[in-house]
Amino acid sequence: MPELPEVEVCRRSLAPQLIGQQVSAATLRVPRLRHPVAPELPQLLLGQTLRDIGRRSKYLLFGFDSGTLIAHLGMSGNLRLMPPATPPQKHDHFDAQFADRLLRYTDPRRFGALVWTPATSAEALASHPLLAALGIEPLTPQFDGVWLHRALQKHRGPIKPVLMNASLLVGVGNIYAAESLFAAGISPLTAANQVSEESCIRLAAAIQQTLRAAIDAGGSSFRDYVHSDGSSGHFQLACAVYGRAGEACPRCQTPIASLRQAGRSTFWCPGCQS
DNA sequence: CCGACAACCTGTGAGC
DNA sequence: TGCTCACAGGTTGTCG
Secondary structure (H helix, E strand, O other): OOOOHHHHHHHHHHHHHOOOOOOOOOEEEEEEEEOOOOHHHHHHOOOOOOEEEEEEEOOOEEEEEOOEEEEEEOOOOEEEEEEEOOOOOOOOEEEEOHHHHHEEEOOOOOEEEEEOOOOOOOHHHHOOOOOOOOOEEOOOOOOOHHHHHHOOOOOEHHHHHHOOOOEEEEOOOOHHHHHHHHHHHOOOOOOOOOOHHHHHHHHHHHHHHHHHHHHHHHHHHHHEEEHOOOOOOOOOOOOOOOOOOOOOOOOOOOOOOEEOOOOEEEEEOOOOOO
């Protein structure tokens, strides 16, 4: 499920409930994630106090006294709070017990990651192998249309896969790439270096607006989710084009088209994206 | 250097 | 109802 907004919503939801609390127990059940989880992770966390929860790209950074737990949710991962002693289900791979709550990591496809590093400072974390090559954060003032236009100059291929290139900019996954291009009126087939600066300004604004709207939309329903018994559904994003092949474009009524680019499904409106 | 693609896994839904 | 196949929102390594 997670793209950047869901990871950020997760961070905001967990932080006020866990920061300042101590790990009283931890359990690793399945260490075979994207990267092997260190078998000593539970022992390392024991007795440590959580100091903060940060985010870089789609990685959550749990800052402890003597190191940082770098967590990624992959394509199917989930971090949730639940009452202590809640019985683990099939894909519940890791638990950290805090004062009165259990933080539980679930990931059926095991594309996610739980990596421990002794790094605690921002500088040391930034040079961690998982984080060092990451591109710009789109929700920072440094990211804008002029930056984007410059960055696209060396890419001759179609823009859509380029937007998903995390070494350029992070946090734009398959859904948000399609939605942002629709919002900016740019075809996903356009060569990246052919997108005008004017279009890049619209696109950068669309990316930020789409991500912010999703974070705002996810906030309330995610809080519901955490506070519920876990049976309520995930939040639904109102997609204009993603997953809507054949349906009428909400802007011009042209049927939404789809194709595969770089192995990923793409959706766009041939009528108003040129 | 760039870009396309397979691979990592399991679950789900469509079609037969 | 049950089987098979295609596909799923991410990331990384390889190959051309």
